[in-house]
Amino acid sequence: MNSSTPHKSKGQESKGDSETIAPDASAVQVLMLGCGSMGSALLTQWRNVDGFAFTVVSPSGLRQFPDTVTQARSPEDLSGKRFDVIVIGLKPQMIANVLPDYLEFLAPRGLYLSLAAGFSITSLMAVTRSRSVARIMPNLPVSLGKGVSGLYGAEDLNQEHRALINSLMASTGHALWVSGEDALDRVTAIAGSGPGYAFEFARAWTGAAQALGFSEEQSRALVLKTVQGAVEMALNTDATLDELRDRVTSKNGTTHAGLSALNNDEQLDNLLSNTLQAAYARAVELR
Template identity: 35%
Template sequence: MPAQPSAPADTGITAFIGGGNMARSLVGGLVARGVDPVRIRVAEPVAALRDALAGDFGVQVFEHARDAVAGADTWLLAVKPQVMRGICEELAATARDARPLAISIAAGITAAQLDRWLGGSAAVVRAMPNTPALLGAGVSGLHANRHVDGDGRARAETLLASAGATVWIDDEVLMDAVTAVSGSGPAYVFLLTEAMEDAARAQGLPADAARTLVLQTIVGAARMLAESGEAPAELRRRVTSPGGTTQAAVETFESGGLRPLVAAAIDRATVRGRELSAAND
């Protein structure tokens, strides 16, 4: 079962580099779980985002990363893959002296790249959360390099568990698949929701009725998956009466190639993650 500790471990002083939506969700989750806001710092170049973080959560905010990381035990790197190398190299001298735990949530950037950019022998955790983290309902895949000890793993898990469940991945090669399945996965559900709403309206349902029917169906089905303990195939079988309306729809999905299409989409997203790593090396 994915681990999600009920009480926060001692994370020391944590510096977030980047104050966008994902960082904000993690900060909010930590504060909600009892971490002292004084022990959280955020470096964010956009003044409006800094002001919102300080006002909403009481955390310390800085314009420059070098100021936020001074004295911090954990660095959470929440910047875009395209700028990650520059940020890490700017902080490499500090990283060599301070030996922090560095956690990256950038898609496609490997632990080896982060280690090298931070000056070598860095304790690095590569993490991939997803957007439901904004509601505390996310899931994060985590991979630790060989320099991360037990305490570092506990700190990383505490930080990411503030936004949802966590799953440790031993083989880093599989992190691109994690990105493709869960990191990008919410968009697949949103796309299915769009398609169902469009189809409902095409059948003549009013837009507001179509929205309510589809959204509650998605929410209810997700709850059944999460709470029943049953396999998706079994839940599908139970609602698919022979010769009924559901069977007609499911057969249309299957004959239309839904499974190979999903497999191809996830494979393409996995490959794209590897491409991002190569492009930013």
């Protein structure tokens, strides 16, 4: 594997459509096998990290990628090439059938990096015949560099591979190495599925604002800007969430009245606990 340590973002200079970009032979060569919504979200940030070059396998040949990303349609298009990393962005049920056709393109001491939910490290090692395997469980805000991802590697994954993964994931937001696949499933229940919970809560909050007489546009702005400001406050202080809540809650005031309705008899606490347990149970079923 290339010995350089890529970590800086590339410049955002605009490149003309007719400009040919020469391949960087010194870059860490990454093959993305499958590039669905999550793979595309990651690639949005990864392609701006210095020291990496990306090739995406898109069988239809119809996908539009930036001019810095090479596109291939089949193993035949990769003849004679070797990659330092193969990112597995396939659906779990496709991995055993499709991945073997691409094993020959991984360079010696290369890394398999999987985005597939429910496909274990043990299963990956069986298909790849390699112990250099790791898994990422990201969420969609990685496309903005604001994602939260869980990371887990095979027990003897070397430090070079861990550093390489860290270099890529630093561009996507917050990433947490966990100690096992059960912990990865719990990260999935909390953060991987988390944007869905946030959007659903904001949807209900926006609907309630409309019921108070505001337009849909006004309600959306009131709710999302309030959430944005509250999150920024929490991220920029060491105060606990309890303390922050209490700072904006006057006894017998409007916030107190609203919170009493929101979490009467700990109904919100119980609802969120049930939400995470349901998502975690489903993640376990998919193993």
